[in-house]
Amino acid sequence: MALSIACPNDAVMSIEDYLEYVLDEVDVSDIDAIAASAPALQSLGNNRDLVADIFNQNLKNFLAGGRTTQYSPQSFVIGGKRTDKKMFFVRGNVWCPIAQQAAMRALEERVFSYHIAHDHNFHFMTVGYYGPGYETDIYEYDHAKVQGYVDEPVELRFLERTGLPRGKVMLYRPSVDVHLQLPPAELSISLNLMVLEPQLQARDQYFFDVDAGRIAGLPYSAAVFQRNTLIQLAGHIGNARTAELLHRLAASDSNRRTRVAALDSMVRLAPPGVETVLCGHADDADTMVRTYARTALDAAEQPSALAHLRGGLGLSYRQEVSTLARKGLGEALH
Structure with a gap:
C-alpha cells in the first residue's frame, strides 16, 4: 500500500x-x-x-x-x-x-x-x-x-x-x-x-x-495521452503526407495507444490502401491494436461497434484543464 x-x-x-x-x-x-x-x-x-x-x-x-x-x-x-x-x-x-x-x-x-x-x-x-x-x-x-x-x-x-x-x-x-x-x-x-x-x-x-x-x-x-492528441487531431485536418507518417507510427511505435491512435486517424483520413494497412494489423500481437484493426475493417457493416470502441479507447481530441x-x-x- x-x-x-x-x-x-x-x-x-x-x-x-x-x-x-x-x-x-x-x-x-x-x-x-x-x-x-x-x-x-x-x-x-x-x-x-x-x-x-x-x-x-x-x-x-x-x-x-x-x-x-x-x-x-x-x-x-x-x-x-x-x-x-x-x-x-x-x-x-x-x-x-x-x-x-x-x-x-x-x-x-x-x-x-x-x-x-x-x-x-x-x-x-x-x-x-x-x-x-x-x-x-x-x-x-x-x-x-x-x-x-x-x-x-x-x-x-x-x-x-x-x-x-x-x-x-x-x-x-x-x-x-x-x-x-x-x-x-x-x-x-x-x-x-x-x-x-x-x-x-x-x-x-x-x-x-x-x-x-x-x-x-x-x-x-498524462504523458502517454498527451502526444496522442496531436495524432488524433491529424486525423481531422491531415493530408496525404500525414497518412504516410501515421502509417509509420502504427507500424513501428512501441506504445500501443499511439499505434491505435495512428490507425484511427488513418481511418478518418481514408487514404488509398487503408484497408490493407488494417488487414496487416488484424493479427497484431497486441490485443488492443488487433481489436481496433478488426473492428475498423468491419465498420461498414457495424459502424456502431467502431464508435463504441472509440469511446472505450478515449479516441477523441480532448485536453484536460491541467495541460x-x-x-x-x-x-x-x-
Whole structure:
C-alpha cells in the first residue's frame, strides 16, 4: 500500500541542497531508495521560507513582466534536475476548501481534483507543508490485469483513509496505488517529489469509479495521452503526407495507444490502401491494436461497434484543464 513514513526531525533544507541530495544520493528508480530519502523531503518541508520565497519571486516577475512558475491551476514548480540518468522535480500543490454553492462546488472539485480516484505512472513522494492537509482514500489494483478500456471492470481493494497534515510523508507506488483526495477544512499546501521515468510514463493512467469498480475515464493530461492528441487531431485536418507518417507510427511505435491512435486517424483520413494497412494489423500481437484493426475493417457493416470502441479507447481530441500551463516545468528541469 502507499507508505506513510514516520521520520520526525527538525532539520531544515534548502531547495538547492535537496535537489543536489536527490541527484547525488538517491536512486530514483528504486522505491526503497526513495523511501529512505523521506527525512530529506521532510527537512525541505521544514523550510518555512520555501514557498514564501517562491511566491515572492513570482511577484517580482509580475512586476517585471516576466514569466511565473505556474504548472496547473493548483500547482507550482519549485525546482528540478535532468541528467542522462535522472529526471525529477519538486512541485507545490495548493489545496483549498471548496464553495458551498452547488455550481461552484462542482467546478472547484474538478479544478482541485477532489473526489476523483486516479493512479500515477511515476513514483512520487509527498509531505504536508502548510495547513491541516487533505484526507485521502487509498486503494490498490493490479495494473497487469487491466486492458485499459473506459468502463472496464477493475478489482479495487480499499486500503485506508488517511490525512496529510504538516510534516507527514507519504510515498505512492506507480500503477498500483489509487487515491482520491477530499477537500481540507482550511487552505493547505503539500510538496511533492515527482520522478519521471520514460519506461513508467509509457504506461496507461486511469480515472476510476470506486463505487462501481470500473475505469471511469482517461487522464488526457498524462504523458502517454498527451502526444496522442496531436495524432488524433491529424486525423481531422491531415493530408496525404500525414497518412504516410501515421502509417509509420502504427507500424513501428512501441506504445500501443499511439499505434491505435495512428490507425484511427488513418481511418478518418481514408487514404488509398487503408484497408490493407488494417488487414496487416488484424493479427497484431497486441490485443488492443488487433481489436481496433478488426473492428475498423468491419465498420461498414457495424459502424456502431467502431464508435463504441472509440469511446472505450478515449479516441477523441480532448485536453484536460491541467495541460494548459506547463511552461514552468520545462524551465525547472535543468
